[in-house]
Amino acid sequence: MTKILNLCFLFAVSGAQAFGVAPIQGYEVGSHKITDYADIDLPVSCAQPSCQLKAHIANGRFRIDGKVEKLQMLHRSGSKVSPQQVAREYTASLTKVGGKLLNRESGENGAFVFKVPDGAGHVWVVLDDNFAGYHTLYLVTPQTRASTVSVQASELAASLRSDGLATLYINFDTGRSELKAAVEPTIDETVTLLKQQPTLRVSVEGHTDNQGDAAANRQLSLDRARAIVAALEARGIAKGRLAAKGHGQDAPIADNRKEDGRAKNRRVELVQLT
Template sequence: MKQIFAHVGLLLLCLFWNGLPGFAQDCEGCKDHTLFSRMPNFYIVNYSSNYDGFEMRLPENESKNVEGQRTHIEYSFDYESGLQHPSMLQVKRNYQNAMKKIGGKVVLDGAYYSTMLVNKNGKEIWVNLELSNEGGFIYLDVVEVEAMQQEISANDMLEALNTNGFVALYINFDTSKASITADSQAIIDQVAELLNNNPELKLSIEGHTDNRGDAASNKALSEQRSKAVSSALVAKGVAANRLSSLGWGMEHPIADNRTEDGRALNRRVELVKK
């Protein structure tokens, strides 16, 4: 399983060494996450912040794919300071205690990693901490869970259908279920608008998954999800005889299933012009 490093900083005094001679400096453009500060005597060697999706470790060797704004930060201890870096346990307990202080909880406590979760302002924030070099390196990611904004409109869909014969949509469903989440209602509304504005148009609703899990289960799930989309459109006034449903499971990937970004692209619903 690809490990997901999650970040939330600590409620500790943040020591910034930038511009001070004799101390290591943060990489250009790097910064702590806005929620928390860092462990003393550590500096940032790698940083990124964008929309991403990946798996969080859970108990019982399970995992959970979460998607949202991911901030990834890698810290290194300033070995040139002449000080002794904290132990893995010390770093881990600091992060866990900081999470508990803001109302979060420890989901998983491993020897050199920890998964944590906090709800803040109505939003889930998943955290994974990973340590190496006996505590001298800290890898963090914070994922503020949210749906990717579907920017395609009914007119965009029609253009894609006329040009390519299909269009891929990223509709969110409850985990391992075929129930469409509330944040994907806007996509359903746009598809309904497309069909209602073009009464001669007929579509095949086709579900696709990534390659995690067994092929039979993925195919069944993709079929259930395509039927759920069709049912939602019928509820919006679209005639059922204009729609058909099909589930392909993992059979037709459009991206590399070895990466989380690729798997996210493969989890899609396609509208195919009939």
């Protein structure tokens, strides 16, 4: 049996986590990166009644976001270690600190997902075996994406005049379309714009990054656009002045290979209708 040599969690008083993991015997750390905010989107198997991830699954994929620490463990020995065996070793160590494996049926069908308490909440630990001599650990501390960037009605008007569209960056939870309280200033400024220009008609058009299923992303972007339209109507904007459209991942404006590019692609545009 392989054995985890050392596994420890160090929790800062502020609630931010430093997470130290020593590789399984025969492995070594190939890369280690911490990102203040990122999305994790991986295939998982969650068909059994025992699976406790159903609330986080969409189209067979597990999607979460937050502060992400990513460790890639490279296989350096001649012996073959199955993903199930790797999972058993991490399960044993994480269980000792109160962690729980939530989808035991995974493995060749996708990532293993653990939930580990940290005193103030929990950390997601996602083990993805890549079947090429290495496996990857994602340690995700849930946190809110940077605040929604609010714009002034005058800025929206200027963009519409010059480009025929204005871009809103609105913070939605991963895979969800409900509007958060932080979006209120942006909605209010959009209402101001539309009231200042009573003949203006706009199409509210949602866009996503390329993470996940393309068809699901188109529906998600449409649902988000409709949520914004509903919020504008609730503030007195006539229904006939608004339309909703969802493009999903089909119209990126930045490089989806990088998180900052994906963040730019997750947007809503107000497109002027003639």
